[in-house]
Structures are given as structure tokens and as C-alpha cells.
Amino acid sequence: MATLIAVNVGLPKDVAWRGGTTRTGVWKQRVTGPRMVRRLNVDGDGQGDLTGHGGEQRAVLVYQIDSYRYWQRHLRRDDFVPGQFGENFTVDGLSDDEVCIGDRYRIGSAVFEVTQPRVTCYRVGLRMGEPQMAALLVSHGRPGFYLRVLDEGLVEAGDEIVKLSSGPEEMTVAEMDALLYRPGRSRPQLERALRIPALSPGWRTSLQALLDSEIRAPGAATGNVGLTAAAGGPPPAWPGFRRLRVTRIGAESADIFSLSLASTDGSPLPPGLAGQFLTLRLRPEAGGAPLIRSYSLSGRPGAAEYRISVKQEPRGAASTHLHRHVEVGDLLEVAAPRGTFVLANGDGPVVLLSAGVGATPVLAMLHALADARSAREVWWLHGARDGDNHPFAEEVRALLARLPGGRSHISFSSPRSVDRPGIDYTAVGRLSAQQLHDLDLPRDANAYVCGPAAFMQDMTAALEARGLASARIHTETFGAVSAITPGVVPTPVRPPHLPDRPPGEAPGPTVSFARSGLSLPWHPGYGTLLELAEACDVPSRWSCRTGVCHTCETTVLSGVVEYSPEPIDAPAEGNALVCCSRPSTDLVLDM
Numbered sequence: 001m002a003t004l005i006a007v008n009v010g011l012p013k014d015v016a017w018r019g020g021t022t023r024t025g026v027w028k029q030r031v032t033g034p035r036m037v038r039r040l041n042v043d044g045d046g047q048g049d050l051t052g053h054g055g056e057q058r059a060v061l062v063y064q065i066d067s068y069r070y071w072q073r074h075l076r077r078d079d080f081v082p083g084q085f086g087e088n089f090t091v092d093g094l095s096d097d098e099v100c101i102g103d104r105y106r107i108g109s110a111v112f113e114v115t116q117p118r119v120t121c122y123r124v125g126l127r128m129g130e131p132q133m134a135a136l137l138v139s140h141g142r143p144g145f146y147l148r149v150l151d152e153g154l155v156e157a158g159d160e161i162v163k164l165s166s167g168p169e170e171m172t173v174a175e176m177d178a179l180l181y182r183p184g185r186s187r188p189q190l191e192r193a194l195r196i197p198a199l200s201p202g203w204r205t206s207l208q209a210l211l212d213s214e215i216r217a218p219g220a221a222t223g224n225v226g227l228t229a230a231a232g233g234p235p236p237a238w239p240g241f242r243r244l245r246v247t248r249i250g251a252e253s254a255d256i257f258s259l260s261l262a263s264t265d266g267s268p269l270p271p272g273l274a275g276q277f278l279t280l281r282l283r284p285e286a287g288g289a290p291l292i293r294s295y296s297l298s299g300r301p302g303a304a305e306y307r308i309s310v311k312q313e314p315r316g317a318a319s320t321h322l323h324r325h326v327e328v329g330d331l332l333e334v335a336a337p338r339g340t341f342v343l344a345n346g347d348g349p350v351v352l353l354s355a356g357v358g359a360t361p362v363l364a365m366l367h368a369l370a371d372a373r374s375a376r377e378v379w380w381l382h383g384a385r386d387g388d389n390h391p392f393a394e395e396v397r398a399l400l401a402r403l404p405g406g407r408s409h410i411s412f413s414s415p416r417s418v419d420r421p422g423i424d425y426t427a428v429g430r431l432s433a434q435q436l437h438d439l440d441l442p443r444d445a446n447a448y449v450c451g452p453a454a455f456m457q458d459m460t461a462a463l464e465a466r467g468l469a470s471a472r473i474h475t476e477t478f479g480a481v482s483a484i485t486p487g488v489v490p491t492p493v494r495p496p497h498l499p500d501r502p503p504g505e506a507p508g509p510t511v512s513f514a515r516s517g518l519s520l521p522w523h524p525g526y527g528t529l530l531e532l533a534e535a536c537d538v539p540s541r542w543s544c545r546t547g548v549c550h551t552c553e554t555t556v557l558s559g560v561v562e563y564s565p566e567p568i569d570a571p572a573e574g575n576a577l578v579c580c581s582r583p584s585t586d587l588v589l590d591m
């Protein structure tokens, strides 16, 4: 007979961590007497970060006393207290390899359903004083699980746990956890998991992504597309940087110019996907530090040569060098096309929405659609200052003319007297939420948005207000991506900088953060690449910090990393998990 041994609750509190503050509800205290369990929480309980924890599907976290004993032995500890693993219910029985997703239980006067295994998050490591705990819970098959509250009611330590029914498919918590986080999953297992109605929507989305990728290209995907959008694409066409020859330079507008790049032996270049970018390593001064900058492919995907289009930034180091000093015939060091901002296959409508030089990746998408003579409804929406600053106008007109469902809307914020309304532009003013609203865009469209940060924010909000699901709105940022730092109490953000206190002498390989324009020598004292990025205020994304969740998965533009601990499931080819890796060679990361 399974028994509820302890009921533990705790409200979020601020905890000092790594020189900052984290808000977390992982510290739980045992309570005595009957406790009401409601749809969202046990009375007196709360979560610090509702994106990762809590909510209807994760109302109650359960952990087993047998796992307490296991970890006491494994970690050689004897100081565990109830709630040690952040759980609300400490139970005797209900092991992870016996309990199934969808099982229903009565405890006291409340009824529960098992929805998913525990979320892998650094905070359990914080609570335990064992930073690798999130990875250990997964690799040892002892994650614990969440309950949804079907009938609210009172529970109390000592209550018997009565099984009311078994989940369909009889897939255990341990099996489900392994299916998402560990390598070696199979299509039938994924299909089986997706047939369980009680499985939480978050896990369902992840497993569906894994199944879709398996159906698209059986056995081909590298990395874990269930955990990160950074996986799933084809591996880079070549490692590191190779030399390409500049074959053409031409103006596209007052301040945007294009460069065409070809192989040195005349062979066609490997095709990039529509929306991907190249990374250039420029050496303006012989022997000086290189400049590493990325540029979206703006030409026809599949063409023998690549084309990039660069905005000449006032005082911009790379764009000025490219503009003033690079000539036809020069060789440039170029990393292969990469990026996940790519045109998805499908029949539905497409909205290509850009401002200024942000037109480049969506122009490649327009090329791809025109090449395929696509019958899709295609909306080209672009904002520019005036006709002088409107790149690719003729090219776009010609491409749209090849698309039966092509439509265009061009906003000029300040047209010149020679700019012709109805021909050169459609509306006066900046592309705004109101303009988007008036266009009556299809709600089932996939939208691809690129431009200045504020523009992308406004357009994303306007598209959502129009009724587009956020999963259908894709954005490309021409700079550092926004950080994911769950639970960390925000502090004023500094621009990326060299570390305030480098940890010591004996520098190792050079680490370059391409999007942040920063290069510096590695030193083992930094710990991990993630910790180095944090020391430099390079925006970073993470959750478990120990190689399980893939939130930190980052494109490696060149170089090799080594891991400790080894990730549970490998990242996609050409990517690295920066939370548990260090450079073994000079390294360029897309951060």
C-alpha cells in the first residue's frame, strides 16, 4: 500500500546565488494536519517562476522516500529533510518505474492524475547543494512526477494512496522521462506517448516535435528537437571558416550594398536554406583582432553563389571595412550557412514582414517561393524611409509578379516628392499595428519578421492581436538574442564587456562571442562557457545548467568544445551545450 508520508509547502523567496538573486519556491517545509489541495496549489505553496513550474498541469510535485534512500547512498549524505527535492508530497511507494502517465489516485478526499515527469531545472541543484542534481535525476531514472488535481480536497500525512485507474498505454514516468531527455527513442514509443490524453501540453508539444522530425527524415535529425529549436536543421555544410571569392559588389539603396561570394575553384556552393545567414571573419588590420559578423543570405537559395547585403552603419567597423576596402576578387573567410529562421514547408499563407536591411532573410524566402512557383498567399510587407532607402524594390516586384497569390504593402515613413504613391509605396508612415490591422492578414499565416528590435516587438504584438498563434510568428534578430535566465531577479543590463576580474594568467584558446562582438582568452577558472558568457554579460539562455534541458544549445561557428559532465543527449551537429562545456580549440560561438 502506498502512503503519503509528508506534505510540504513553501512560498517563493529570494535566494542569493552567483552574485545575484534568484526567486524560487523550491524550499518546502513539512506541514502537519490536514491541508487543502486546490486546482493550482496545495494551500500555502507557490512557485517562483510560473513559466517552468506550477500551473494546472504541475500543481503538485511528488517524490518517493525510496529515492531519498537511493540518493543518500549515492551522494553519501544523511542530512535530507522532507521536501528536500522540492516536492509537495513525499510518498512511500509510487516509484517512477511503476507509476504511469494518466494514472489516477485518491489521497484523502482529493483525486489526482499523473501528467508528466519533473521539470529539469537548476533550482533542485541549488536546494540540494548539488549543481548536477537535475542531470542526475534524469540519468538515474528517478525524476519524480507532477499531479493535476481532478477533485480538490484535504490531504494529510499518513493518508493511504488509493489507485483509482491506470493511464492508457501504461507508460511509466521513468519511460516518459527517458523518451524526452535520453537518446535512443523510437517512433512507436513517441506515438504511444502521444496517445495518452493526460500528458501535459508542454510535453505533448516536445514529443510531437520529435515525432514530426522522425516522420520527415527517419533517423536523420541530430540533436533533440523536442527540447530546442536550435536542433533539427541540416548540419553546417563545412566546419569553421573557408575562403570565398568576392565576385560582385553593387548598391541596393543609399546605404545598403550587396556582395556576391563564390567558391575559389568555381564549383557551386552548398545551398543554404531560405532565411539562413553566413558569418564572416574579417581582418581589417594584419595581425589585429578579427571582426566576426553575420549576414543573412539575401539571394536565391540554391544559386551557385551566395549573396549578402550589408547596411553601411555609421562608424560600424565591419560594414565600413566591407564598404571601403573589400573589392571584387578579394578572398573572405566565411562560415557555412546556419540558422533556424527558415521558411517552413506548407501550403498556408506566408507573411514576410521587414524594415530596412531586415529585408535580407525574408527576401531569400521570397526567392524560394517564387522559384517554386508557389500557389501560397504571400504577403510582402516592408517599411523604409523613402525611395532612396528602399532596397531590392525592383527585385521584389519581379518576384511577386511570379506568385499568383503575391501581395505587397510598402510603407514610406517620409517619402520624397519623386516617390510615386501606389507604385513606389502603398502608405505613408511607419509600418504600424494599425496598418497591419487594416490589411486583414490571414490568421492562419506563418509570419517571418526581421528589422530593428522595437519594430519586431511591435509587429509581433500586432500579429498576435490579429489572431496569429505565437508559434507561427518567427523573428530574426540582427544581434544578440534575448536571454533566458529562469527565476533570476533582473538587474540593470550592461552591454557585453571583457570580464571585470579575469581569473588568472595562463590564457587558453580564444573564445569569440560573434553576436556580441567580443573575443577573449579562455581560462579554466571561468568554469564553463556559459559562466564565461555571464562574466561578460553576453546574453545567455539556460535552465538546468548541467546538460539535460538544451536551453543553452548554441551554434558553434568554428572550433571544438569538450564536455564535463557529458550531456545526457547530444546537441545537434555543429552546436554545443555551453552550460557544461569548455573550449578545446579557438572557438567562435553564435552568442
Ligand SMILES: Cc1cc2nc3c(=O)[nH]c(=O)nc-3n(C[C@H](O)[C@H](O)[C@H](O)COP(=O)(O)OP(=O)(O)OC[C@H]3O[C@@H](n4cnc5c(N)ncnc54)[C@H](O)[C@@H]3O)c2cc1C
Pocket (backbone or CB within 6 Å): 277, 291, 293, 294, 295, 296, 297, 309, 310, 311, 312, 313, 314, 315, 316, 317, 318, 319, 320, 357, 360, 361, 477, 478, 479, 480, 515, 517
Ligand atoms: C543572424 C544575423 C544576421 C544579420 N544579417 C545582416 C544583414 O543581412 N545585413 C546587415 O547589414 N547586417 C546584418 N546583421 C548585423 C551584422 O552582423 C553587424 O552587426 C552589422 O553589420 C554592424 O556591424 P559593424 O561592425 O559594421 O558595426 P559595429 O562596429 O559592430 O557597431 C555596431 C553599431 O554601433 C555603432 N557604433 C560603433 N562605434 C560607435 C561609436 N564609437 N559611437 C557610436 N556608435 C557606434 C555603429 O554605427 C553600429 O550601428 C546580422 C546579424 C546577425 C546576428
Ligand code: FES
Pocket (backbone or CB within 6 Å): 541, 542, 543, 544, 545, 546, 547, 548, 549, 550, 551, 552, 553, 577, 578, 579, 580
Ligand atoms: S542549460 Fe540545460 S543543457 Fe545547458
